[in-house]
Amino acid sequence: MKTDVSNRFIWFKGEILNVNDAKINVLAPTAQFGLNVFEGIPCYWNDEKKQLYAFRLHDHYERLLKSARLLQLDCPYTEEDMKKALIDVVIANEYSENLSVRQTLFVDGFGSWGSEGPVDMFVAPIPKGKTGSxxxxxxxxxxxxxxxxxxxxxxxxxxxxxxxxxxxxxxxxxxxxxxxxxxxxxxxxxxxxxxxxxxxxxxxxxxxxxxxxxxxxxxxxxxxxxxxxxxxxxxxxxxxxxxxxxxxxxxxxxxxxxxxxxxxxxxxxxxxxxxxxxxxxxxxxxxxxxxxxxxxxxxxxxxxx
Ligand SMILES: Cc1ncc(COP(=O)(O)O)c(C=O)c1O
The missing domain is CATH 3.20.10.10 (D-amino Acid Aminotransferase, subunit A, domain 2)
Structure with missing residues (x-):
């Protein structure tokens, strides 16, 4: 199934959901203060091999974890967890085109800009043709x-x-x-x-x-x-x-x-x-x-x- 951007699957806090059902509390520090770290991970479709390749995945995760560490976020996910979430959600969407996958660790809950957590994650693949002009x-x-x-x-x-x-x-x-x-x-x-x-x-x-x-x-x-x-x-x-x-x-x-x-x-x-x-x-x-x-x-x- 090809899903359109506003009606696609997203990996959100451990589940694969329709993006419209992925909801964040308005008082969460991510919503109030932009307290999140993220990556835009490019994936390229090779039509000859009928394969989608994520580009420099390990380097993106290394940077993501470094960003979280610098902000002293209490990240519960390992690189393996993050990679599995990305693969699962791309497969759920059955994408066979170039993508930019937004993978974000965000501070959820009712804390403030000084909170270390709770940290959770979403992974949202976006077809490349639909990124900014x-x-x-x-x-x-x-x-x-x-x-x-x-x-x-x-x-x-x-x-x-x-x-x-x-x-x-x-x-x-x-x-x-x-x-x-x-x-x-x-x-x-x-x-x-x-x-x-x-x-x-x-x-x-x-x-x-x-x-x-x-x-x-x-x-x-x-x-x-x-x-x-x-x-x-x-x-x-x-x-x-x-x-x-x-x-x-x-x-x-x-x-x-x-x-x-x-x-x-x-x-x-x-x-x-x-x-x-x-x-x-x-x-x-x-x-x-x-x-x-x-x-x-x-x-x-x-x-x-
Ligand atoms: C400010 C800034 N500089 C550079 C880049 C390019 O970084 P990358 O090549 O890792 O996508 C980005 C993209 O995220 C950016 O936001």
């Missing part, structure tokens, strides 16, 4: 947002928690209001950090450059994949701080993340990059990325069926 564009016109990226001493970007996305929201809303597709944040030191839901790379003189993880950047799995794929194809990669004006004169740029994969940046603050066309290196990396996600031949691919 900014993720489905062929290229992006970006601005540098006037909002500063959160930093490790306020709200650490290393923690993938719901509340962090309020900062992303401010930048994204400003970008849309002013006629851009999305934004790039600068950090407290005024250096380039990342997009609202993605990491940033640029190409200058055939070298791939990305900000270091200490420049207010999420420890992105796609960022790591891009670095590894670039190494495989013999590219030089540098992790270093990037100045704002470097964005305006780079040869190519792209944002990357599990949801947007590798999406070219065609302009920043109306400074056109690569004549507004998708760059050769961006294209080559995206091709490598698609093979790595869907082939089923890599240690990164976990079969679901």
């Amino acid at each position: 900014e993720y489905n564009k062929k290229g992006l016109n970006c601005c540098v947002t006037s909002w500063t990226r959160i930093n490790d001493n306020s709200l650490s970007p290393r923690i993938k928690c719901g509340a962090n996305y309020i900062n992303s929201r401010m930048g994204q809303r400003e970008a849309i209001r002013n006629g851009y597709d999305t934004c790039i944040f600068l950090n407290e030191a005024g250096k380039v950090s990342e997009g609202p839901g993605s990491c940033f790379f640029m190409v200058k003189n055939d070298v791939l450059v990305t900000p270091p993880l200490t420049d207010s950047v999420l420890e992105s799995i796609t960022r790591d994949t891009v670095i590894k794929l670039a190494e495989r194809i013999g590219m030089k990669i540098i992790e270093r701080s990037i100045n704002r004006t470097e964005l305006y004169v780079c040869d190519e740029a792209f944002l990357c993340g599990s949801a947007m994969e590798i999406t070219p940046v065609l302009s920043v603050d109306r400074y056109v990059i690569n004549r507004g066309e998708v760059g050769r290196i961006t294209n080559a990396l995206h091709k490598e990325y698609l093979v790595a996600t869907v082939s089923g031949t890599q240690e990164w691919n976990t079969p679901i069926y």
Whole structure:
């Protein structure tokens, strides 16, 4: 049975339910304070093999558990429990298409923002074509947002928690209001950090450059994949701080993340990059990325069926 997004099965607190029956108490800290940690786990359908592959599943769970640990959440689930829940709910929905699986640990009950628990979990597979429009564009016109990226001493970007996305929201809303597709944040030191839901790379003189993880950047799995794929194809990669004006004169740029994969940046603050066309290196990396996600031949691919 193919289930539509608003009427599909979700794994919720140990049961597989229709999403409309998965209810959270309005006073729960997750509802009041965004007290949850989550992953968006991409799964790719390989039509030849009639198989769905979760991409870098172990790395997603490692990050999820790290986020929970940093927030001192009392997580009752192991990596094996989380993996089983994901597989069970995808199979229940009988999906044979690309997915983004939202796997969230949330603070339930009647506590407050300081509560350690009770922690529970939901796992919600979402067909990829139905994720946000900014993720489905062929290229992006970006601005540098006037909002500063959160930093490790306020709200650490290393923690993938719901509340962090309020900062992303401010930048994204400003970008849309002013006629851009999305934004790039600068950090407290005024250096380039990342997009609202993605990491940033640029190409200058055939070298791939990305900000270091200490420049207010999420420890992105796609960022790591891009670095590894670039190494495989013999590219030089540098992790270093990037100045704002470097964005305006780079040869190519792209944002990357599990949801947007590798999406070219065609302009920043109306400074056109690569004549507004998708760059050769961006294209080559995206091709490598698609093979790595869907082939089923890599240690990164976990079969679901
Ligand atoms: C702020 C931010 N940066 C980067 C990323 C990309 O991370 P990943 O590649 O692990 O999806 C995301 C996506 O979740 C994000 O929200």
